[in-house]
Amino acid sequence: MKVKIIYPKWKKLPGQTTFNLPPHGPVVFAASLPDYVDVSFTDENVEDLNFDDECDVVCISMMLTTQVKRGWAIADEYRQRGKTLMFGGISTMLHAEETLQHADSIFLGESEGRMENVFNDLKNNKLKKVYNFMGNQPSIDLVGPARRDLYKRELYNHKGVQMVDLFHASRGCRFSCYPCAVSYLGGRNFRPRPIEKVVEELATIDNNRLFIVDNSLAQNSEWEIELFKAMIPFKKKFISHTIEDDPKVLDLAAQAGAWYVYQAVYDTSDYIRERVKRYHDYGIGVEGTILFGLDNQTEDDILRLIDFLLSIDLDLAEFTILAPFPHTKAYDDLMRQGRIFDHDWDHYNAGQVVYQPKHMSPERLQELYEYAWKAFYKEETQEEKMFKLFTKVMLREMNDGTFRPRNRALANKSFGKDVVRNINK
C-alpha cells in the first residue's frame, strides 16, 4: 500500500529570515505506520506538490493553524481524484470539526501503537470517520526513532549548510500557560522518554546539530540531568526551550552541547536579566521570545520591554503577537468578551492582530510589534546576529573534532532553489 504524507505550506511572515527546518511530526507519524506500508513524504514548504503521484492513501499532517486552510484545499483536490484522505497532527486536533469536513478520516491523538488497527480498517473498507484518542496517550516507551530517511536532505540546506534536525525527548507539559494549547493536546502530564530510547534515536541522526523541540526540559530535574549526561558522548550541539535554572543542570547542558535556548522574556525584572546572564556564563546563547498583546500590557509596558531587551545582551529575539488558538485560555477569554474580530485561520500566524487588545487599538499593537523587530535588529541585522551564533557553534565543533565543512555541491542552493546573488559586475 502506497501512502503519501503531505506537510502543507504556509505563508511566512514578511520581513523575517526564513529557514525551513525538516518537520518532525510527519516523520514521527511515519514511524508508527505498519511495516508493509510504502511511505513517501512531501513538504510543500520546500517542494511543489504533484497531485498525480501514484498513491493509495494521502495523509495530511498539520502542525500550525496557518496550515489548515491549505491542508483542506489539498484534501479537497485529492478527494476529487478519488483518493482516501486522512488528517492528523496538532492543528488537526485543534481544528477537528472543520477538518472533518475535508477528510475521509481524522486521527486525534498520538499514533504510536494505533496505526495497525487503522490500516486494517482501511484494508477492510471499514475506515472510521474519527479515530479519537484524545486524552488517551500511548505509553511513551512506544515512541521509537523517527523516519528521517524520508527527508529529501538537499531541500533542508542553505548554501551548503545543513539545517538542524528536530528531535524530542519528552511529550506533554505539566504547565498550562495562558496562550498555549499543549495541555489540551498532550495531557497535563510531562512524559519523559526513557533515556535508553533517547540514546537509541540520537544514534540514528546523521546531523551534529539538533533542535530539541520539547515544550520545556525544565520539568523533572532528575530526568533532565540523566538526559544531558547521556547526550554528552554524542558531542551534538542543540537548540532547545528552557533549561532548568540550576548550576549543576546548566553545566551538564553545556557539556551535552547546549548551543542556545529559547527563553521567554515577559517582564523587565532582574530575574530575567540574571537568567540570561547565567545561560551566558555557561556558554549557552539565548534567543528571547517576547509575546505582545496580553491584557496586562500597556503601550508603555511594551516600549519598556523593548528597551530592556536591548540592555540584556540577548543573542537573538523573536517577537510574536498573541494569537488566540482554539483550546487555550486566551481563546476562551477573548471569545467570551467578543473581542476576536478576525476568524481567518491564515491570519493566526502570531504576527498579525486578530482581536481587540485591552489597552490599545489593534493597529497600534501591530505598529509596536513591527517597531520591536526594527528596534532590536537596528544595529545588527537578524542575519548578522545569527551568523555570530553560528560562528560560536562552529568553533565549538572545531574544538571537539565534530565540525563538518559545508557541502560545496549545494553552495548555490537554498532550500532546493537556486541562490540569486546580487553581484555588481
Place this chain on the structure above:
Amino acid sequence: MKVDDKYLDEIFDFAGQWDMPSKCGLKIIAADSKNIIIVTELYQNNPGTSVTYAGGSLIKQICDSKKLDISNVIYLECNPNTFSKLSFYDEEFFQVDFELENGLPIKLKYRQLSQEEVKNLLS
C-alpha cells in the same frame, strides 16, 4: 495552580470535546424562580476541555445529571481566583444566555458580571 473553591460544592465530571474526560467545579443554588448553576474552571486540575469550550454540551450534561429544567436556569461561568500575579487569572463571572434547539443550548451569549451583580445574584 490553586483554585479558589468558594463557589464550588462538588467536582463535576463531564465528557468534553471528543469525549475527553473533563472536570469542573459545580455549585447549584436553588432559587424561587430559577436554579442558578455556577461552573468553575479548574485549569490544571481539569484534564480535558475547558468549561467555556464545552459550552452548551456542559450545560446539558449538568441539567441532565442533576435533573434540572434546562429552560429555566441561570447559568454562570466562573473563572476562579487562582492567587496568580497574572491579572488574566483573576476571578471573573460570566452569565451565559442561550437558545434551545432540540434540547441542546445553542447561540451562547456571554456577559461579564460586575462584583455587585454577582453578589446580588448569589445573595
